[in-house]
Amino acid sequence: MNEHPPTDSDDAQAEPEAQKTLPPLHPHQRRVLGVLVEKAKTTPDSYPLTLNAIMTGCNQKSNRDPVMQLDADDVQIALDGLRALEAATEIQGGGRVNKFRHHAYDWLGVRGAHAAVMIELMLRGPQTLGEIRSRASRMEKLADLQMTTQVVNELIAKKLVVPLGRPGRGQQFAHTLYQPDEMQRLDVASAAAPLPPQPSAPAAAPAPAADTDALQQQIDELKARVEKLESRL
CATH class of the missing domain: 1.10.10.10 (Winged helix-like DNA-binding domain superfamily/Winged helix DNA-binding domain)
Structure with missing residues (x-):
């Protein structure tokens, strides 16, 4: 009996192999x-x-x-x-x-959401966690940013993904299948990227209306005392 050709679902059901170093x-x-x-x-x-x-x-x-x-x-x-x-x-x-x-x-050596993230990085280049989540969800649903972060961290542990630039908002992540000269250019570009804008210090809150009224009352009283003293002199 002839065996049927393998299907994509056959791939998904196969046992994962040990992680290997990919060229x-x-x-x-x-x-x-x-x-x-x-x-x-x-x-x-x-x-x-x-x-x-x-x-x-x-x-x-x-x-x-x-x-x-x-x-x-x-x-x-x-x-x-x-x-x-x-x-x-x-x-x-x-x-x-x-x-x-x-x-x-x-x-x-990855499947499901991990494979979807890898493929999106291969198709679109370095991306932020938010971009990865919205784009990879076309293939595998990523419920929220926390799940996306977990998947990306697991890919980093497998040496399939690497963070670029400084940690924090706007940081991008890339796959590790780039050729050496490409990865060097990415490293240089991420190192030269400007720091994300920092939130400015909040302006001093205006004095409450009650405090302002009390201060004005004190000023009026002082003025009245000065005027009374002047009249006596």
Whole structure:
């Protein structure tokens, strides 16, 4: 009996492997792998994807940073590299055109919300916790900022994510699949980023109306005494 081809749900049910050290990926490879995972989650009816569908997903202007203009050769080279890393597979499609599926869950060693955060960082670059939460929720719901922080911290512990710049509001986080020169540029950019604006000291509160009235009454009384003394003199 022939075995059925693996599905995306099969990936999700597989036992996670021990965390391994992952090699840096070329920007085109990151974009292609990100598109495969994203489309498997958001448009499962069209998954696995043809080469043309991957190219369209890579070049779309929404949910992408930077916007790319990859041609079929660029996508094919990226797919060949991902196949060599066992992060993607080519399969026979229903027609004449072959299709491609990802093995990102096994390759990255994460699933669920952790995988969604990684893919969003691969598709859009460094982001704040708030941005990660709103964008990754397209694939896996992140209930609140506390849950997002927990997921990001667990990815940091797995050495899949790294914080950029100074801790605090506006701090960004990036995946660790950048090539060395790219990561160096990110480090330099985050170090040069200006400090977030600090809240100014609150202005002194105006004196309560009752205190103001009492002070004015004292002034009036003093004036009256001065006028009485002047009249005696």
